[in-house]
Amino acid sequence: MKRRNMNKTTILMMGILSFTQVSTSLAQTKNKTAIYMNQHKPTSERVQDLLGKMTIAEKAGQLNQINGGAFTGPALNDEGQKGKMDAVASGQVGSMLNVIGVDETMAIQKIAVEKSRLGIPLLFGYDVIHGYKTIFPIPLAEACSWDLPQIEKNSAVAASEASAAGIHWAFAPMCDISNDPRWGRVMEGIGEDPWYGALVSAARVKGTQGDLSNDNLLACVKHFAAYGTVESGREYNFTDVSRFQLWNKYLPPYKAAVEAGAVTVMNGFTTFEGEPVSASKYLITDVLKNKWNFGGFLVSDWNSFGEMVTWGAASDTKEAIYKAFKAGSMMDMETRGMVKFIPELIKEGKITENELNYAVGKILEAKFKLGLFDDPYKFCNKERESNEIFTDGNKSEALKAAEGSIVLLKNDNNVLPLNISQKKIALIGELAASHDDMFDFWIGQGDAKDAISLKEGLENKYKSNVQYAPGYSLDVKSSANYINDAVALANNSDAVVVNIGISGKMAGEDRSLANPIIPENQVELLKALKKTGKPIVAVISAGRPLILTDILPYVDAVIYSWILGTETGNAITNILDGTHNPSAKTVMSFPYAVGQIPVYYNHFNTGRPNPTDDAGNWYSRYRDIPRDPLFPFGFGLSYSTFEYSNLKLNKTFINKNEKLIVTVELKNTGNYDGTEISQLYIRDVAASVIRPVKELKGFQKTLLKKGASTTLTFTIGSKELEYYNMSGDSVLEPGKFEVFVGGNSKDVLSSSFELTK
Template identity: 35%
Template sequence: MQGRTGREMELPEATAEEARVQELLSRMTLGEKVGQLSQVNAPHEGEGIPPDFAEAVRRGWVSSILNGVDVEIVNEIQRIAVEESRLGIPLLVGRDVIHGFRTVFPIPLGQAATWSPEIVREGARIAALEASAHGINWTFAPMVDIGRDPRWGRVAECLGEDPVLASRLAVAMVEGFQGENLSDHGSIVACAKHFAGYGASEAGRDYNSTFIPEGELRDVHLPPFRAAVEAGVGTLMSSFSDLNGIPATGSRFLMTEVLREEWDFDGFVVSDWDSIRQMAVHGLTEGDHHSAAVAADAGVDMEMASRCYIDHLESLVEDGHVSIERVDEMVSNILRIKIRAGLFENPYRDPADYPEPGNDDHLKASYEAAVQSGVLLKNDTHAKSPLLPLDLDRIDRIAVIGPLADEAGEQLGTWVFDGDPSLSVTPLQSIREAVEGRAQIEYVRALEKTYDRSRDHFDAACEAASRADVALLFLGEDAILSGEAHCRSNIALPGAQEALLAAVSE
């Protein structure tokens, strides 16, 4: 831009950003615009890049890939997008980086128990660095649904039941993932999910209906999302559950009236997995064609996994059911985030530019988060002093019992795709290190799995306890027993664990 003197003038940052968006938009065909609204699953690990996949990227029919963690493959797919497509628009690379990457932190509910924004922020920052080294530039976190029914499997992934605490920690997590600037080294785009009301699933059953009066919705369920928006979160994800009879993905009230008009959100909204197509399953729409129109009108910018947009949006525009102005808004929202993330300038990732995953500093931060997340419910007096911490000067033999005493993988928690169990230190390992030969340790697993109902090894556990000065039991649930689509009808210890506790306590 030139002033009256003919000298170059710098545009304000926001104006320059919008000018760049509009310049790109002006050169795009309708097919390329629709392509920017499509996220597809990355090629399966080990199969390389199939020719038809590469061609779709080359033609501009792909805006984002999901679940690609092989940095060489991700970089090659980016190269095709940047160097071989007509417009050279880079891809967003999404992954569920929920509570760590290689270095795993406590589940989000555990992080909420720390009451520490600093710990949550640091955990997200470390996760962003490790994920970025693998080519990931977008995470589907934080999950800021308010969870008040412990039977709901995804309560493990939320930040608790209190909207004030969840809001504070949502901001901390967004700041950790995105850094001071989205284009900074190691920053990745955050995504507040699931907008909105998903945590109120009836009877704690995942994907169930939610019925929330607007006053409660605004007082309880929306504040963490608004806090994330005010903190600059780049994206939101629509919920695939319904809200008061309308699938959230088709709710213009949520996606446009609240998010855009009330909160001035200028990032983009991505659907949850297949949630646009599933509006027909809910009974709201008559099929994929209708679902695409409803989602676009509601305010969902990018479709995850399914093909309603890519297959039907062009014809919907041509037939006048969706306006080209609406499509331009959707594309602009996505381009804006790609620009802010610095992807046009730096689309590739080199692992050598990042700290080694699972390094000592990262593990130290994870350890501190785990310590601070612990909740001591009871500490009875024994011999005129609290039982904990154990006094090794008064103990000669310790019985370590239970299915979770030496399970490095299980203690990583739910929703961990990239965690490294070899970095996980189990209670049995820690006790042996702490005792350093000052007491004998006898370990009895007793149950093969937490949900095991066999009592075949109870006698061995009881005998070990009877020989010991103190018995330590490590009980709980396997990671697979919580998380998405893994709800509980009750929250009692699964399997025969309560019976084991009773037997050892006699």
């Protein structure tokens, strides 16, 4: 979904005032004794009672979601705010998105509850991607923390703030695996690994949805399915994956999110096996509903039903609605086709009322679960909205999340941490002072002016020790004056911190880039700064992995700060001065060059793999660049150093009912206390189908004092050794397996065992 924030206007409020003059409605009076209004009755009984009272048109209305405020997609024919309120009053709308704040949600809910015939409340949905008012790191950065409890907490804070503002439903988490940093929406995802991505997706659902109390929102698993495989990394593009890859790489995070209890799922914009996914019976009915027993409801992405016509999969909107509905899709976001064509399709006998009742019943069930029939205004508490949004406690959680998301990629000669209190620091880079670029496309109701820039973070803590120059402009290719001023400042300093990267405005939906690189004028700046002989620390801001090959020779240290949100400056400052020792690890491989993309750790061996000595001919490689990424999956440094040794397996043979115990010694060999994220991988050496060269199956975060050591223990059982066949069934085959343990996917110790029959 695409959205741009707009200022609140009085137009909406003027359009609804006439509906809110009466405090007690005819609908409430007529229906207060109905079974569906009796909170002591089972939900299933209440749903069936209500369905029995609804007309076909009212049922179709429950499948209709319309935009209430800011535009979130291609401009459609806007019937005007009053027309929307008339539709709500007549029971023709089941949900609205982008209605924000207690005043507005309550006013519109009054129309639905007090003016419609049956008083069915609306669901209010919103893109709460990584925060509502307190903005957390982008999801891709957050995943680099490998801190599942903190990730769950981040989602819980965002849900609490959004629910305090009248929102019921978050269009999150995004569970799309992607290997392609050209795709702008990688910032919203979980990286390239399905096993870890499943854990993160489940944590985000639990944080967002919880027990569906006042502090929680309905979670929405998106974009089902395999949206992250868009061809060429181009938004809304064609996708084509085999069922083999679908089941083993792309579906596990969605499955984990559904198993975590997510009540809703969103269709993607793209295709599977030649069909738009909104009309894929295989994905929606066969997999999601039947195989996974998903009992919630599905919503389209913005006008994705209508776009089936553009794809060439339907001759007109009516046929598109028919195909989507018959595949199992339900709520229609902004095509406005369900409400128009479902009654016609019922009359024509193309769909049955039982099929309609099933879809509508799932939406009503969600509203009952939220308690909206018992208290339609439970999310409309002005005091809570005033007191529980953008609190000091929420900002404290955002700071912890941001610190834990920053990845240290290079630290030659232990340049970091900087003793800033004793040194003159030259801070350079437009990004360091820009508030707008600290935020990305998905900022909820976050306000950039409330966030702390890197310049402010350093100056607030170290005052006169930090001097600033922009060094470059994000709007021009190069400028000698910018560079000359920066070099002069560097020459008068003890160390240089240069904040480079790309604008936060280039992260998110419809932000695909053919060349995810450091801009040329910033590379020119680094070359000039290198000549000063001063230590240079690069802080890189971006919503995706950028190609850093050209800049590494010119910098002594690299901090990848991603897009961190509200607490950006404080978090980076705490990394620079060592207040927080970095521990984050990459969840996407960083390409060496654009031509490598997609590059990922869990690839297949090929029939002609790269020789270990890189010698010879006739093997799978590039002639002009390395085959390996610049930084592999799971990579990240600390101000400490860690040593792995003495990898042991308790057995060399196990059967399917036994557990393999893997132990390894981990020692902090550095001069700082630090946290290491140790990773366990396996390889199924020979199977009925080819398996990746490595698959992540375990990790541990361990805090070690300097000089201390510990024994880590991992357990491998049948679950870790299974894979999916083309039908989505788990397969466990005997044979040889390799085990790898280390600090990233490349630098590992290895051993092997055999699974017997």
